Amino acid sequence: xxxxxxxxxxxxxxxxxxxxxVVPSATKVALVNQLARAGLRHIEVSSFVSPKRIPQLADAxxxxxxxxxxxxxxxxxxxxxxxxxxxxxAANVDQIAVFTAASETFCNNNIRCSxxxxxxxxxxxxxxxxxEGITVRAYISCVLGCPYEGSIAMREVVDLARxxxxxxxxxxxxxxxxxxxxxxxxxxVVSACAEDVPLKHLAVHFHDTRGQALxxxxxxxxxxxxxxxxxxxxxxxxxxxxxATGNVATEDVVYMLHGLGISTGIDLERLIEVGRSISKELDxxxxxxxxxxxxxxxxxxx
Ligand code: HMG
Ligand code: MG
Numbered sequence: 001x002x003x004x005x006x007x008x009x010x011x012x013x014x015x016x017x018x019x020x021x022v023v024p025s026a027t028k029v030a031l032v033n034q035l036a037r038a039g040l041r042h043i044e045v046s047s048f049v050s051p052k053r054i055p056q057l058a059d060a061x062x063x064x065x066x067x068x069x070x071x072x073x074x075x076x077x078x079x080x081x082x083x084x085x086x087x088x089x090a091a092n093v094d095q096i097a098v099f100t101a102a103s104e105t106f107c108n109n110n111i112r113c114s115x116x117x118x119x120x121x122x123x124x125x126x127x128x129x130x131x132e133g134i135t136v137r138a139y140i141s142c143v144l145g146c147p148y149e150g151s152i153a154m155r156e157v158v159d160l161a162r163x164x165x166x167x168x169x170x171x172x173x174x175x176x177x178x179x180x181x182x183x184x185x186x187x188x189v190v191s192a193c194a195e196d197v198p199l200k201h202l203a204v205h206f207h208d209t210r211g212q213a214l215x216x217x218x219x220x221x222x223x224x225x226x227x228x229x230x231x232x233x234x235x236x237x238x239x240x241x242x243x244a245t246g247n248v249a250t251e252d253v254v255y256m257l258h259g260l261g262i263s264t265g266i267d268l269e270r271l272i273e274v275g276r277s278i279s280k281e282l283d284x285x286x287x288x289x290x291x292x293x294x295x296x297x298x299x300x301x302x
Contacts, residue, residue, distance in 0.1 A: 006042060
């Protein structure tokens with residue numbers, strides 16, 4: 001088990017991109033600022049993608065221009081192509097995240113190109129990030145299953161992780177996009193990738209669709225995974241789409257990590273308040289169990 005885990009907060013991006021209504025920019029800015037004040041040091045703020053495809057995040061420039069830049073916090077954003085990279089650089093992001101998938105069909109639906117083409121698109125993007133001294137994260141979607149193709153061969157995931165690493169990505173986040181994974185399979189895919197990409201460059205990104213995310217994270221911690229993605233209040237998933245849910249809730253992950261004696265630097269009580277406040281703002285129940293119940297007698301020390 002690692003002694004410290006880097007929690008990457010993806011709620012403002014992965015969560016809010018799935019909201020049926022467009023959330024006001026001021027609400028997004030307040031959310032990012034509250035997350036930084038609760039101790040999050042890696043916050044994915046928005047996406048520089050086509051505003052026609054993701055209108056919920058069309059205000060990426062505005063949000064990045066208005067957040068407080070807390071020293072030591074990495075404010076990142078998704079970038080799919082060179083057009084997005086120009087926007088990201090102008091918005092002064094600290095880190096970019098490129099994204100592809102281990103499934104051809106998902107990749108085509110999501111970013112409208114093949115997996116191989118996605119890598120070619122990333123090359124100049126990564127090159128300019130390096131030239132500007134910006135770190136690069138890469139996501140691989142569907143590592144444990146695809147909504148269109150079903151099961152995904154593990155060698156596809158490993159091949160892609162290796163290629164992204166060789167292209168210069170500093171961190172590769174393995175995404176269980178539709179939350180179909182279970183602990184032993186999660187562990188297997190991380191172990192397989194770790195043969196080609198050093199474990200410290202790997203992250204896990206679980207959606208909690210089937211309630212397996214915490215168990216999956218625990219299994220991966222046992223391997224030494226020390227970077228975990230999560231979303232405040234479990235934001236994400238369209239409330240009108242049956243069964244769709246967001247990422248594992250940050251409050252639940254932090255509660256488990258602290259209970260395991262793993263430090264995060266996050267103030268859990270404050271984090272719970274952030275989750276309650278954004279859930280109220282969006283007029284929805286808090287998807288985080290810890291957010292609903294509070295810390296109680298649990299170990300809230302960071
Ligand atoms: P495209 O559809 O192939 O078409 O875009 P294009 O490149 O020919 O561009 C079409 C139009 O989009 C043009 O405008 C471009 O200017 C514009 P038009 O001429 O029609 O007016 N455009 C852009 N505008 C602003 N910023 C840009 C940009 N690029 C093109 N960067 C593209 C390809 C990838 C851009 C598009 O398909 C897209 O934006 N897709 C959205 C993908 C997305 O955001 N998905 C959700 C995030 S991924 C995720 O959630 C998974 C993850 O969480 C991990 C996991 O859970 O597995 C990361
Ligand atoms: Mg995701």
